[in-house]
Amino acid sequence: MSDTVQNPVTSFPALGALPLARATTDRGCERRTDEGWLDVLRADPATRHLVLVGGRARVLDGELVLIELAAVPAGGTEIYLGFDGTSEIVLHSFHDAPVTSDGQPSAGSTDPEQWLGLRDVAAGLGARDAGLFVEAVAIANWNHAVNFCPRCGGKLDLRASGWVKHCPAEDLEHFPRTDPAVIVAITDEDDRLLLGANKAWGGTRFSTLAGFVEPGESLESAVIREVAEESGVVVRNPRYMGSQPWPFPRSLMLGFTATAVGTELVPDGEEIIDLRWFTREELAEAVRSGSIGVPTGTSIASALVEHWYGGVLPEPERLAN
Template sequence: MTLPPSAPASLPALGPLPLSHGSVDRGCERRTDPEWLPGLMADPATRVLALAAGKAPVAGGSLVLHSPAGLPEPRTVVYLGASEGQEFVAAGWDEVPDVLAGTGDWLGLREVAAGLPVRDASLFVEALAILNWHATHGHCPRCGAPTEPVQSGWVRTCTADGTLHFPRTDPAIIVAVTDGADRLLLGANAQWGGKHYSTLAGFVEPGESLEAAVAREVAEESGIAVTGAQYAGSQPWPFPCSLMLGFTARASGTDAVPDGEEIVDLRWFTRAELAAEVEEGRLSVPVGLSIASALIEQWYGGPLPAPRGLGN
């Protein structure tokens, strides 16, 4: 096991995150035209990303995109945007249509995003997020009447009172808390069985700033007061509709007390301690797509060692 050199006193913001590329031009000025989306669906050159129950067809490490010609009627259609001269549309079904069943392996975003080309990862995260919203907003929150999509799928309007309803994203903060010795605070969540440790996180509440949410969530889950919250980067997390906002913050003390409900254990780790325990398989930490993984690796100074028996 080799340890990286100690991290600089002031950490840089998180680098590119796997779901944050945003490489597609969403064409906000085009999609308000009511003829725009029907026109694309009548054009065989349009590329359609099919989604069923959150999964999309993948073959050879890329999304399988279809022409709209011959597709069965989708439950929802949304304009995704343009990239390199091509126009992209998402089409959602409750189940994989028979005619598309053999067009690739139907996989979820978390399974494939890290291996997809940047454009495909951008299309998949956008499509999943907006289709998740459509799937749960079929009725007007004011009067209960059905709503229907307008503006190429980026707004829903009430069929009774005409009110407009915009896509919802739930902001959540996630924070790497360090102490005066630059140890990292990680918590074991009750849902994860007690051996999986991650950074503290929680939803931003109405009427609350991001900085206040960082302070409140850390205090609620650990009893620790933090200062100097610094924004580090963000990543959409459409499971179903979160936006994760990453922060670093400094603890004013080290007496961490788990709340006993959400968090069952809290520990301060040196880099050597965390690497050794992960390598020996005594605990696990997030790996892969999540911003928690990026925050932990940023503090550590690079990827953590793999557990023994998993390739080393």
């Protein structure tokens, strides 16, 4: 049931189908602008509803729990998510947990083990559910963050089934925003991979370099600038590898490879505190021994590292035993 609609992106770029880039749902962009579309869906018993509380959704037996309207607590922000090939799906997003009069969470089950975050479960979900979950978190983040007009400060109304906000004072529409960020697997002429340790990760977790695209900048220029800023390395030939949404809160990660002109490393000392070149053998040994951590799971960084490595990296021995 999870994958009844084929992903229309039949030819993925080099990284393949990333965990958060497998959406199959028809978002129904032409239907969402019909006035009263949410009322139509609310009245239809075939509509399925997804409840999101603080970015978490109920997941049971590896599937998102979609429920009938009667079981949905009142007071959430309603947003149309799309048609999955069987059902129309509506999101009900709560910034904080809705509670009943006796103080219990009222969004269906109260079992905290069923309420899970996107990053924790995305890789294990089917394509439909992973796509719905990432869409829901992304649009919910925007809805909860943007309530006042950035031009005049007036209160905004929700339109287009949750996808547009309208300033009544100026009759202006505001649309959801996404922040593009580049992330780069840099290799030298010996095909060693450059990884950096971010201060925020404690200094022993190494990953690919990344940064936000600045206004007025191309993706390729952002790759060259970010790498130079964080590592002192000059790169050429930025090559696009694939992308996935990363709604924490609103990024789109664009994966690249690039070739280093030199190998001298100068960590910026603020964000990146250590930098190392790794051969495949060195990286596998460092991961196996547990001396460093590398990105795992749903991140595009993990996909970039394993694309270069040529397979799945070994487990740390202390965890594998």
